Amino acid sequence: MAPFLAYLRIMRGCNKYCSYCVVPYVRGPEQSRPVEHIVEEARRLAGNGVKEITLLGQTVNSYRFAHGLRTYGLADVLERLHDIDGLERLRFVTSYRVISMKASSARWPICPRCASTCTSPPSREATVSSRP
Ligand code: SF4
Numbered sequence: 319m320a321p322f323l324a325y326l327r328i329m330r331g332c333n334k335y336c337s338y339c340v341v342p343y344v345r346g347p348e349q350s351r352p353v354e355h356i357v358e359e360a361r362r363l364a365g366n367g368v369k370e371i372t373l374l375g376q377t378v379n380s381y382r383f384a385h386g387l388r389t390y391g392l393a394d395v396l397e398r399l400h401d402i403d404g405l406e407r408l409r410f411v412t413s414y415r416v417i418s419m420k421a422s423s424a425r426w427p428i429c430p431r432c433a434s435t436c437t438s439p440p441s442r443e444a445t446v447s448s449r450p
Pocket of ligand 1: 336339342
């Protein structure tokens with residue numbers, strides 16, 4: 319039976335250097351995958367029967383990918399994945415709470431398929447994205 323859940327890495331590394339954490343030293347600086355690669359992989363997963371995808375990143379809401387004159391953020395990735403046939407839910411972990419979810423895009427609250435998992439108590443802004 320094909321899995322209905324999948325994890326999809328959209329970035330790796332971290333630039334935050336929290337005092338107690340080794341991640342930036344062992345994984346290096348933040349590097350985001352091209353949007354098109356993410357969409358292509360998500361389409362492939364959906365074509366294989368996956369219904370729910372969790373987007374992964376050390377600080378996933380730091381996702382930034384520059385292409386031409388445009389810089390894409392996490393909200394842009396979610397928007398691109400939203401219309402893929404067969405996908406019913408999108409999740410993302412781990413959110414870095416200091417980064418305003420609202421600031422990442424004015425389009426943020428429109429996606430009914432999105433859910434996030436925060437590792438720390440959500441800020442006022444972050445609650446916007448914490449839909450069940
Ligand atoms: S944001 Fe997370 S991964 Fe990055 S340094 Fe802080 S605790 Fe480590």
